Amino acid sequence: MLMQAELYGNDRAFTAFHTVGPETDLQALNLNWRESDLPQRERTKHVHGLHPYLGKFIPQLVEIFLRKYARRAVVDPFAGSGTTLVEANALGLAACGCDISYFNCLLTRVKTGEHDLDLLERELKDILVRAELRAFAARARRAEPGVTGYLAEWYAPEALIELLAYRELIPGYRHREVLQVVLSRAARSARLTTHFELDFPKEPQREPYYCRKHHRVCRPTTRALPFLRRYTYDTLARLREFAAVRTGAPVEVFWGDAREVRFPAHDTVVTSPPYLGLIDYHEQHRYAYELLGLPELRDKEIGRPEKGNGARAAREYYEGIKAVFANVARSLEPGGHVVIVVHDRGEMYFEMARELGFAVEAVLERHVNRRTGRRSGEFFERVYVWKKER
Ligand SMILES: C[S@@+](CC[C@H](N)C(=O)[O-])C[C@H]1O[C@@H](n2cnc3c(N)ncnc32)[C@H](O)[C@@H]1O
Structure with missing residues (x-):
């Protein structure tokens, strides 16, 4: 397993996204983008800026991992606002996502669908x-x-x-x-x-x-x-x-619990799971639920703040996330990769990989403050890369 080297020096951040391929050494890339390296208009390009959504990940980060690992079909069990599915489609990869929030699924369908x-x-x-x-x-x-x-x-x-x-x-x-x-x-x-x-x-x-x-x-x-x-x-x-970059690759969006949904065969997962007790993903779009009369599955939302972040909630959260990856693993090809983007330390992903029989192939750490201008040493994002060996 490789830990990413110290990357917070003054070297320019990597932005030649289209050059990434299966041979690219991700550890050698500086992914600590400053606002000037990767401005907001790039991070919210085309449909990524269609509707506000708190907790999105950066499309260019997704693009890098898809170019490196994905061959034909990609899954995101916590699809959120659909970042992975949009990027996968633009690269001509079949994509399937799931989310517990109906509004998020609606938004993802609109982003990825073909419109007249x-x-x-x-x-x-x-x-x-x-x-x-x-x-x-x-x-x-x-x-x-x-x-x-x-x-x-x-x-x-x-x-x-x-x-x-x-x-x-x-x-x-x-x-x-x-x-x-x-x-x-x-x-x-x-x-x-x-x-x-x-x-x-x-x-x-x-x-x-x-x-x-x-x-x-x-x-x-x-x-x-x-x-x-x-x-x-x-x-x-x-x-x-x-529409100018959209491909005809199929996109499927499931509304439901990612522990239970049956995902199609795939070779890569790129996802960012919910955190414990941080964001209520139904409440975030409460106005949409109220105005559009959308159905809700609040009780099945993993990490919901209402449940707190005590020991019991933490255990339940861990088991919930693990059950999702166990479910995803059923239809992941041998040799396939699972890329998990998490804020801060997220140490649980070492233990979980072991329990589920994945090898931890790499862990990359990104310095997120650079973008927001916050003091250094405060805020990190980790990317775990698991490999299904058999
Ligand atoms: C960190 S967000 C994902 C954001 C996404 N990467 C993006 O760029 O928009 C986590 C998502 O997990 C969803 N979620 C929580 N519990 C779930 C469950 N049991 N099954 C499926 N999705 C769930 C939440 O609704 C939320 O949209």
């Missing part, structure tokens, strides 16, 4: 105009949004009327899931929240407030249409950009 882009453009523009007219008519009638609970609590009445007008029109179109993603993204931006709490706002913000992000007084938004308009054009541009 001209029809989609007409539909996106049409629904926008019709939603605007519908909202205008509702306002003229002084209609109340007519909903209670989360939606009434987290949106100004005007914004809610606009979101509901758009939602009601979606069933009349062919690209319903794309429209749902546009609506969800607008709904995220239109919540009554501060600019610095967009990921997990604690309570609705109805009054002007001092904004820690912009260093001035900001006001919570009262409208949704400006966001619907902006994301309509952004979505179209991103889907068009990806």
Whole structure:
């Protein structure tokens, strides 16, 4: 087993991603990207920036491991927002992913699916105009949004009327899931929240407030249409950009528990598992669940913060992650690799590999602070490479 050498010097980070192949020595690459090496617009290129998602990994990191190890078919049991599946497809590899969050699966389907882009453009523009007219008519009638609970609590009445007008029109179109993603993204931006709490706002913000992000007084938004308009054009541009590199390789997305799903035969896994007690992946997109009425499987989410991070939760978490890799291993070809990206130390992956009969072929450590400008020595990401020997 090789540990990656000290790589935090001043040498330039590696960015010639397309040159990576089966012979590339990954240990020799400096993957400690600074913002200037790998700017945000590159990390969120085309469909990777289609919708916010907390806990994504860097597409270029995935690309490197796919180019190095994958031959025909790739699996990501914790597909999240679909980064692995998008990158695999662009490289012409068959891809299959699974996620416990229905919204994440919806987002991944939209990112990886083949769309009739001209029809989609007409539909996106049409629904926008019709939603605007519908909202205008509702306002003229002084209609109340007519909903209670989360939606009434987290949106100004005007914004809610606009979101509901758009939602009601979606069933009349062919690209319903794309429209749902546009609506969800607008709904995220239109919540009554501060600019610095967009990921997990604690309570609705109805009054002007001092904004820690912009260093001035900001006001919570009262409208949704400006966001619907902006994301309509952004979505179209991103889907068009990806269509130019998209291949015809098959993509499958399973909504369910990765411990139970039957994955197709594959030669490589590239994944980043959830952490213990850190992110609630259903709650993260609560607005989408509420507005779109999506089904939930919260109890099966591994590492859910609600369960805490005590000894019992930690044991359950370990067993959960291990059961996923045991399940994935059933359809992984002998000689195939499992690439696991984890934050910080994640020592459990040595023990787990041994228990599951994988060899730990390499461990790479990436310095993540460089990107965010945080003090050095604080934040690392590890990449474990397991090999199935028999
Ligand atoms: C760290 S995120 C993956 C992010 C992904 N690499 C990306 O770039 O978007 C972990 C994912 O595991 C999912 N997850 C948690 N428990 C699961 C389970 N039992 N089965 C399948 N997915 C699960 C979460 O919903 C979350 O999307």
